Amino acid sequence: MVERLSAEARKAAFKELSGWSEVSGRDAIARTFTFKDFNEAFGFMARVAVVAEKSDHHPEWRNVYKTVEVVLSTHDADGVTQRDVDLAKAMNTIAGQLGQS
Numbered sequence: 001m002v003e004r005l006s007a008e009a010r011k012a013a014f015k016e017l018s019g020w021s022e023v024s025g026r027d028a029i030a031r032t033f034t035f036k037d038f039n040e041a042f043g044f045m046a047r048v049a050v051v052a053e054k055s056d057h058h059p060e061w062r063n064v065y066k067t068v069e070v071v072l073s074t075h076d077a078d079g080v081t082q083r084d085v086d087l088a089k090a091m092n093t094i095a096g097q098l099g100q101s
């Protein structure tokens with residue numbers, strides 16, 4: 001059973017999660033990625049989907065043209081866990097490789 005992060009653990013995690021913020025009113029983290037065009041945005045989602053399946057941890061996301069809005073939370077724990085931090089880091093890495101603006 002994966003556990004929700006304590007307040008201090010989350011604060012520490014945020015130091016390495018550039019671009020992410022807390023969701024007000026919900027134990028979740030969020031980031032909006034903006035790419036060059038739809039093709040890059042969808043390429044990002046395709047690469048993340050592979051990571052999500054491999055780690056059995058899935059994002060809540062919305063794509064409009066070249067933007068991808070992402071919210072991460074662990075449904076089984078009803079809040080932010082290390083899995084969310086790990087997936088957020090992976091997303092930042094993938095976005096960086098794609099030249100996210």
Ligand SMILES: C[C@H](O)[C@H](O)[C@H]1CNC2=NC(N)=NC(=O)C2=N1
Pocket residue numbers: 056057058059073074075076077
């Ligand atoms: C059965 C399956 O392993 C679980 O439902 C996984 C799937 N992906 C998941 N994704 C997220 N974000 N939270 C979960 O609790 C979760 N649980």
